[in-house]
Amino acid sequence: MAERGALRVLSLYEGFFSGGARVLHSSVVAGLHAQGRQRHAVLSIHDEVRRENTVQRMVDDRRYRQLAAAGVRVSSLGRSTGVAHDPEALTDAEADVVARELRGADVVLSLKEQPLRLLARHDRLPDRPVVACLHRSDPEHQGSGLGHLLRAADDGRLAAVVCCAESTRAAYQAAGVPAHLLRVIPNGVDLTRFRPARPARRLAVRGAHRLPADGLVVTYAARYDAMKNPRLFVAAARELLGQDTTAHVVMCGAGMSPTNPELTLDLARAFADRPDLLGRVHLLGVRHDMEQVLAASDVVALTSAFGEAAPLCLIEGAMCGAVPVTTPVGDSARIVDGIGLVTGLDPAEIAAAWLEAGARRDSLAGALLAARPRFSHVRMLSAYAATVERAHRGLGLTLARG
Template identity: 75%
Template sequence: MTENDALRVLSLYEGFFSGGARVLHSSVVAGLHSLGRQRHSVLSIHDEVRRESTLQRMTDDRRFRELRAAGVRITSLGRSTERDDPETFSEAELTVVARQVAGSQVVLSLKEQPLRLLDQPGIPERPVVACLHRSDPGRQGTALSHLLTAAHAGRLAAVVCCATSTRDAYRAAGVPAHLLHVVPNGVDLTRFRPLTRPRRLGLRGVHRLPADGTVVTYAARYDPMKAPELFVAAARRFLARDPRAHVVMCGAGMTSENPGLRADLHQAFADRPDLLARVRTLGVRHDMEKILAASDVVALTSTFGEAAPLCLIEGAMCGAVPVTTAVGDAARIVDGVGLVTTFEPDQIADAWVEAAARRDELGRAMVSARPRFSHVRMLSSYAGVVERARRGTGLTLASP
């Protein structure tokens, strides 16, 4: 197949910033582009975004660099959340959008928010595939209305849901059932894998972590959905029980510059600075596979909105036991390889202790589960959705 024969696919992004949905979608775009049957490009509304008390620039983002390295063309409207009205677009911006859409045969929307671009005057109609990664459509502002508008206008060819909880929530919100298609998340198993003991100990040394202590890693952005204050409260109890344990916090806003996190840490550790000394706040990382491979437990304390949290899969594939609250499809993801806990800090801390004690046992289960989480299966499913959207054959509701 020549480049001219490849299916032309345009992805719409709000921007390049930290988050599992962007990681997942970018890996799909890069993977499908490299296979040659589809030629992918990306249009980003913003080139810088302030989120979680962090200004995140497109060109600094790992996903941006990986897509460029894969040969994916990326353009931007050059917007900033610091200065631009999210609902109003200039004629010049709409000209760029119209040109990009006209050059494509299928449009993918990373989440439903960018669909507002397609409602603007003068934008050519193309089959649209919305790629959804949350389970709370009611909390997404006006985004749901844009999704429903696209569905009722006949522009929406398919909705890819990363979890059954996503499918069920959007079906209940009014998205036609025949459009909804579940494609479970997967990761690159050559990148996310356990390390030998010497390499693991070497990584712990780099990050000033003990060779023989339990390390719990929290990989999340600072957002109410992720309940960072709940994680910090559980960390206080966990560290008080085990004098050799350490906690690592990674993600946008997980730094001392974030006043929200500073307040959470102060509330939990004001009377115990010795415990706080065993909390590492590393912020946005571009080497999460190394951080997770050096950890014993990967923790999630979210209270709403999650669908198929990527951190649980990445952690498990690196040998860190996933421990999660029961949100979205999280319990389904960790079934047999991790633990599900309540929303009580003491019980969360207990679960981390249990997970660390069972790491060898659960480690064998995590190795056996690796094929279930391969991104190869995921790429094949996405490719089929996109190709059927172009042919207009439609999709039927997939079983989980």
């Protein structure tokens, strides 16, 4: 229940679909709303999107249901990627909706920079301080988003830019965002959810997914996207399964299912010489029980080529007791320092690192346990709350006087 006089905060989303940024931001919004000192709402541009060879509806999304269950009001402009829209312009009716939502807010949070285009018609919109929340390290790959971010800074609307990683801060400062606006709030996760499983539970989950009681299990939690480099993961999986006759690999996320023709083609090509090995490749698609899947794994793998900042899959997997193995993107090396391994982009090298990580899992258990406080979402929520309050006290008062 929000306290009387609670700060009113509106989050702008491009849409609801699978991805770590939405998982993270939605947990922040739900957590801050539950604390009562801030009253949060969400406005999404789209209520349906087509991504990773799937149609993802807002009302079906777990993040939407999480927010609704927490009492956060969620509304949408009603756009669909299946209908032609000018992505850079609002209709008069849409501008009226945005204006109404802004009048009910003291501070605006933007999930990534793209939704800032909703504020482009600022001559018709109420002034509110904006905090942009960034979760990648490649501003050059964000379409017109960087331009909207820089324009918001030039207009004086941008109160702060939250970066989930040092790599994000460095990349956006180099791209022209004023350094004084940039602040790093490292990602965190709910440690009561992401934790190692008891041996009996671990065996039960393995059995449910036809995984061996013993034997190496490597899990890949990512959407099917060039940034995530799924073809590299598949190539490394071919190397691993050819060397270790007891190993299995698990692929989770949007597009990681037999219904994705691109993924099935990747697998057919990589395993053309040994199709029998495909029986140890498990395509689980989008999962809502990743804490169980990760707790049943020995290794959590990331093979991304670019764009990553502080990947949640590495943190979630490590907190569940899986050893993280990652390519050197974003802050990944910082995240796994002392608890995991960093590899290059060679499939054979990656497979060898997975084998090493599996062999070292028991010896790294103590380090994984000791790292838990570093990744607590409690610390993260406190930092976000303080940033929102500073934005309101500072830029919010300036805009009100203007």
